[in-house]
Every structure is written in C-alpha cells, then in structure tokens.
Amino acid sequence: MATERSASVPPRDGDGGLTQTGLLPRIRWLWGLKATRIGCALTVLIGVALLWSGGGALERLSYDVTFPLQTGTPNELVMVYIDAEVKHRLNQPTDQPLDRRFHAQLLDRLRKDGAKLVLYDLLFDQPSADASADEAFAAAMRRHGRVVLVAADFDERQDARANFHVGGIIPPIPVLSDAAAASSLARIDYDPGRVVRKLSAGTESEPSVSWVAASFLGAPIPKQPQRRLQPRWINYYCAPKDLRAVTFDQALSPDGLEQGYFHDKIVVVGRSDDPLDTFQTPHSRFASGLVSSGYDSPGAAIHAMNLVNLLRGDWMTRLGLLPELMIVIVWGVLITTLLMLLRPWPAICAALALGAVFTGASVLLALKTHVWFPWAVPVAAQTPFALVWSVGFESVRRRRLRRAFGLYLSPYMADRIANSDFDLSLGGKEVEATVMFTDLEGFTKMAEPLTPTEVSKILTSYFNLTSRAVLDRDGTVIKYMGDAVMAAWGAPLPDPDHAQRAVLAALAMRRAGETEIEGRRLRTRIGISTGICLAGNLGSDSRFDYTLFGDTTNFASRLEGLNKYLGTEILISDSTRRQLNEGVRLRGVGQFIVAGMSKAVISLKSKPRGALPPLALPGTGPCGSLRNSGWLVLAPSLHYVAGVSYDAPVDALLQKVWDGQRINQAEALQLYHLPLEELGALADRRRELAKTTAYDGHGNKIVTYIVDRNINYTNVCNVYCKFCAFYRTEKDEDAYVISFEEIDKKIGETIALGGTQILMQGGHHPKLTKQWYLDLLSHLKSKFPQINIHGFSPSEFIHFREVFGEPLERIIGDFKAAGLGSIPGGGGEILVDRVRQRISPLKAMSDDWLEVMDVAHRLGLSSSATMMFGHVETIGDRIEHLERLRAQQDKTKGFTAFICWTFQAEHTKLRAPTVGAHEYLRTQALGRIYLDNFPNVQSSWVTQGQEIGQVALKYGANDLGSIMIEENVVSQAGTTFRMSVGDMRRLIKDLGYEPRQRDNWYRLLN
C-alpha cells in the first residue's frame, strides 16, 4: 500500500512542452492579434520608405558588398601612369606637363607592340612651348591611328549640387584633336564621399569618352545610341589598384617591358598623383589602415573600367522599383510573422540566419547575373525592426500575463503562463480541468461575535494557508468568495495530472486545517470535480477575470455543499477518482441526484449504480437541491484514507450492497470494518430498498412505532442466565407470579394510552402448568379482544416442552387457539451455541430457538427476531447469528422485524466491557444489510437513549419500537430510558419522516 507521500505526480514538464500546440493554430492566434498586423505594416512601411527615398547608405551598401568577392583582373587592359616620380626619372620638371615627345615615343612603342587602343585621360588643352613636340605627338597619333583623347583644354570644375566631375567639353588643341581617332567628354558621376558607382555614358549631348572608345572598338552597345543614357552601374572586376599597370617611363624603356607587352591591349594613360582626379570605389569601403590609400582610384582607372564594362556588356543593372517593392512587402510580412512566432533568443538566431541567407542569395545573384537590388533594406532595416517588435511584443505580453496571473499562480506557474501562448483576449475555450471549491465549516456562526478586524485577520491567515496548498501544487486560485475559495488545475495551462494535484492539494488543506488560526481550528469542506469546462477571460476590455464555468464547476460546488450533509470533509466526483493514480485510496459514499446536473452526469460518463430511487437526505438548503436530475457516483471523504491505495474489491462490494444483492458472511465482515458513516449510508440504502413499495409507495417517508406494554408474568426462573438481573428463585422474597386481576389492570391502562398490544414474557417457572397459561390467554382474549398478545419467547416454549411433556406443535397450537397472537424473539441473544454455553448454559440452544420459530411460523404465528450483543461473542458470532436468522426467514418468512440491543451489565454476573452507540449503530446497520429478507428493523432506544434511537433510523431502522409503558428486564440491569408517544413522534418528525402508529404486523393504525 502506498502512502500519501508516494501518491505523487510526475515531475513538472519543461516549458517546451507547453508552449506550442501547433504552428497553424499559433499563426492563426498571432494574426488575431493587433500587434502582429501593426508590426507587419510598420516593417513593410519602413522598407517602402527606404526604397522610395533612394535607400541612401543601405542601397549603396547593397551595391558595394558584391565587389570584394570579384577577383578577375581584365586582361585586355593595361594602365600607364604618370606621376612626379616618373617625371623626375625622365628629367622633367615635376610641376609641368610632360614633354609631349615622350607621348610620341610611347605611342610608337604601343604601335609596335600592337596595342588595340590608347585612351589618354590627360588634358592637352594648351599647346607646348615647343610646337615641334605637339607635332611629334600628333604624328605619332596618326601613325598609331587608334588614340582617343579626353576633351582638351581641361578645366576642372566641381558642381557641388550635382555631384559630378566634369572634364571640359572644349576639345584638345586642334593639332592633337585632328590627329586623334576621337575625343570626347570625360565625366564621372559619384556619390557622397567621391565614391564612384554609376557608369557614365555622357550627357544628353555628348557621349562619354569610354562610350566613344567602346564604339571605336566595335562594342555592341554603342550601336544602340537610344540606350546610351540608361542607368548603369560599374562592374568592378577588381580593385583599381589591382589593374594591370606600368609607369610611363617603364613603358618607354626598351629594357623595361618585353616586346609585345601591349599587344592587343587597351592602354589607358593617365595621372596617378592628381588629387582632383582621385576617387573612391566600392573597394574603398573595405579598406582599412595602411592599405586604405591603395583603394583610391585615379580617374583613368574609372574610365578604363567603364570602357571594359561597355565592351563586354557586363555592367551592373539594378532590379527595378516594382520588383524591389514586392520584395520588401513580402519580406516585411514574412519576417515579422515568423519572428513573432518565436521566443526572443530563437528569434534573434532566426533573424541572423535569415539575414545571412538573404544576403548571400542577393550577392550571388549580383555576381552571376550582374543584377543587384538594395537587399540591405530588408536585411539591415526591416529584419532588425521586426526583431525589435517581436521581442518588445513578447516582453509586453509576458509582463501583462505575469501581472494578470501573478496573484493567482505560483511564480513557477506564472512563468509558464508567460512563456506559453496564453491568449489574454476575452472569451473562453473548452478544456479538461479539475475544479475545487472550499468552504469554512461554521464560519458565519463563528464570525458573528467577532469584530470585522478579527474576521479579516482570520480570513487572511486562512486564505494564506489555503492558497499555499493550491499554488504549491501548481493550481490556480481562481477567486475568493467570502470564506470560500475556487481553484482549478489543468487551466489555464494543460496539466495531465490535474486531478491528482487537486486531490493532493485538498489533503494539504485538510492538514493545514489542523493548525490553529487566531486560536481557532478551522475545518475546510472541499468539493472536487473533473471534466470539460469552459475556461477563459470574462469581463470587459479594461478589467477581466480568468475563470472556469460549466457543469464541472457547478458540480464541484455541489460536492462542497454535500459534505455538510454527509459529515465529510473532502468529496470528489467519480470523474476525478478515475484520473487518480494508485497512491490515493477512496471510498464511495453513494449515489446522489443533483438538481440541474443532468448534463454533468452525461459528461462524467460514470456507470450509474443502478436505476434506483434517490438516497433520502434530510432537510433542504444547498443540498435540498439534491433531487430529481440523474445519478452521480461520489467518492467519499479523504480524511481517513490518505496513505492507502484504491480498493477495487471494496468498491465492488459497496456496489453490490448498493444494488441490493445478498452478501455472504465474509463480505459482511468486510463491511463491518467500513467507516461508520459509509456503513450507515449503505444500510440506509438497504432500508430504502426494503420499504420502497411499502405503504402504497410511501414506505420511505414513514417511520412507525407501536404503543404496547411489557408484562412479565413471573420473575421466577430456573435458567440463571449470567447476563440476567431479572430472574428470582421461588424462595426469593420478591419472587412473584402475576394474578389475572393485575394483568387486567395493566392492560386497561395500556388501552387507555392507545395501546394495541402486550408483550408478555416471564422467567422459566418450574411449576406453572399448561392449563394456567391457557386460562390466562383465554381470559385475556375474551376480556380484551382488541389487544394482541405478543407472548412467550422460544426459550419459554422449550421450557414448556420439558415441563408439559408435549411436542412444540401441540403447545404452540393450543396457545394460539387460546388467544396467543404472535411470538417475540426474546432469548435469541447470540444464536451460536459456543456463546450460549458461556452466558446461559441452561437455556435453549440455537437450534431449539429456531425450531420454535419454525413451528410457530408454520402454525401461522409471526414473530420478531432479536439479537443481544456486546458480551462474549465475536463479530463473526454476530454475523453467524444473522446468517441463521436469514436462513430461517428464507424457509418460513415469519419474522416481521429484526431488533438488536446491547448487553446491559449492571447487576448481572456477566462481566464484559460496555459497548457504546458506535458499535450499536454499526451492528444494526450490518443487520439491515445482511437480513435482506426482513421487511423491518426496529431501533433500540430502550438501551441507547432517545437520541441514538433516533439516529439509528439513519442506520437501517424504519421503526422506533414501543413507547414501553412498562419494562422490567432491561431496567433491572440499570438502563431506565423512558419515552412518551409525543417524544417518539417528535424524534421521527425531526428527522424528516412521518410518524405513524402500527400494530404487531406493521399495519398502520391511523
């Protein structure tokens, strides 16, 4: 058997098990939130705004990032640079242009090598001092034939507003211009920071020098002049510093470069030390420290890149506004929704990963197709914003949840709620949960004499204890109502062990009730039910309460109320019981009809314990509603069962008793050890079954009684029972044999009191003759024909058989003929000979007693059956006694009722501890259950007093017996309870029954 401590629940789940109930439901939930829709809209808006305004730094970043990954140096290009060092090595003044004869030499060298084209990015806007130098240069250009010059008379200007650098449109001096193959505008568009990204093809009126040179070399694009001004971006094959380049003097020296070095090359000649003609490129962004200057680009290199781009047709093209808008819209919605789905850290990781993937894909697209778009807008603007929105939303949501549930949940549960997808919006959903209602027993009465402050202190302490029991077991305190508490498990978060935790919390509350609060012991009554509930937030947008409602909640409340009537502390529904593990033992207390709960009955799916009439409950009030709606199976109070496991066989036995089935002796022994209130409830059920059809169907509303007189015709007895204080010997002074006149007088008094019967028994007088008895009976019958003579116990008849020497049939037959109406069950004691030998060895044995009853019943005389217990017998002996009575009743059906009482020891020779009301009620209840063929059970107020006699009516009895106008036997043993008809009727009425007088055969008299 497990103890309550081991009646545990599995460890708490990690958060992960509770946070997701499926992606689609969560997406649906998210889209139901205003925050998600606003977040998506803002993310999209940011993307669109950045595109619309040009994108600025993000747009430029998107373009730039592609080029550090390019490593292909164009082979068809050679740069020839002139700087101060070159001039110095050529013995030229460094502050003057180079003597143009050197250019003539270079062109001759390039011509001999077979250079494809020579583009001069040098300004020849002034004639040389020595005209022959210009002539020589012009002659060399003519000999070469493929020399392109930038516009001459170069006038450097910079338009700050337009951000462009212009070579003057004034052509070179005529002698050179005429000799060149072509000359045109040197234009470079650049962004802030002099970073050149756009490929310039000139102005509307003038093509750029690179466009002209490409045209001269036969490139396809210049053949479509209408496309010249289309936006193009430079495709930097490599950093400008990595272009193939030589110095001017190196190119001139016959020993500097091998012959044919310039064969089939495009040679671009320019200055590398002119700060006004130096620019930044995308590669410059990634330069740092000492090498940063190496990423600066002479204007000549920019023109060279432009020319090669136009020749190859592989310049960079931007995707276009419409597709770019589509990208930022779709990305904005997707990334916001996705990040809202995730917790902060996963969201950060997802944002980083998706940003990296998007960046990689975009760069790859640019590298492979030369199409770029401002991918940094979604990656570096939209995604961070969506991430911040998501984290912010999650933070706000968690704060709200913690605030909303912090008062009702343990910190652990509040965190779980905050980490879950719990929806704070109004409304509810169906969940399976366990609901608990508690109430303080007698609180109203207790609070009456107290001041509000004192009441408040008591309630605060009590609620602290109660709430701790709930919160420590992961429950939710739903609300406090006066001195009551409503709590739930399984909601708002699912919990597979909700029923188990609720029951353990109830047990903890009960233990807490053993603690004194402000000097008082508070007893908590608890009702628990499990089932489908509608759980959610009820209220307005500004104020709401989380609660559970529905039949399960109602039923838990009813169970709490039912405790009051059953005297239990904790009642749980059958649906709760079925979800408990084996560590908790329960006992069924019965089936009850609960008003308005028919739906709950269906949802509980419990197997009804028979279609039988409802258990009668006293009074009205909260449990006055226990009627007319359906059957429920309840489990009992837990206060005595903690620490043992559920006992299925016992439960089956209870069901068997409930159903009215016959039990055997072993089962009776099991029942005997049930808690008294359970045994009483079962006996009450059997009384209900026995009387269902009695009195025109009113048998369960009526409790009967009889008015009769106990007349002991003699106290002379030669049996000497050890338990008897009544008998006397013939020699005793107070020995007597009653006279006919005395009996007449007693019967007259009885009739005057409304009596209908005399119970006439005596000692076993050795000398009274048969004729004396027959004369007595005849006399009484003739004088009082309305009085039933209920006389002579079986042991007296056994004595008569010995004294008269006649068979029982004749004696009983003659007595009946003389006026005997019925036979009392006196002298039965315990029908086990071993017991009888110890307490009354000279008296009739068990078989004798039963033989008399057998004969009497067969002769048409009914009788009662009795049991006197609580002396030397065992529980098994009592059950054996019941078995013999039941067997006899099966044979002859002559017993009208069963009556039991406890041994009264005073003035007797038999010493035995006195048994009290508890054992009396238990034994009577067992008798009612065992004797399933007895129509009536009489309570014994004579030995137990009025109050216990009344209570016994809830332990199987349906009759309060006689008012006992005179009683001599029990009173001799020290018990002298008295009762009037008025007392008897009041006791019956107080219990909710209708008192009715009866005769010996239980027929109603009024």
Ligand code: SF4
């Ligand atoms: S109980 Fe009856 S039989 Fe026994 S001694 Fe008393 S009077 Fe006699």
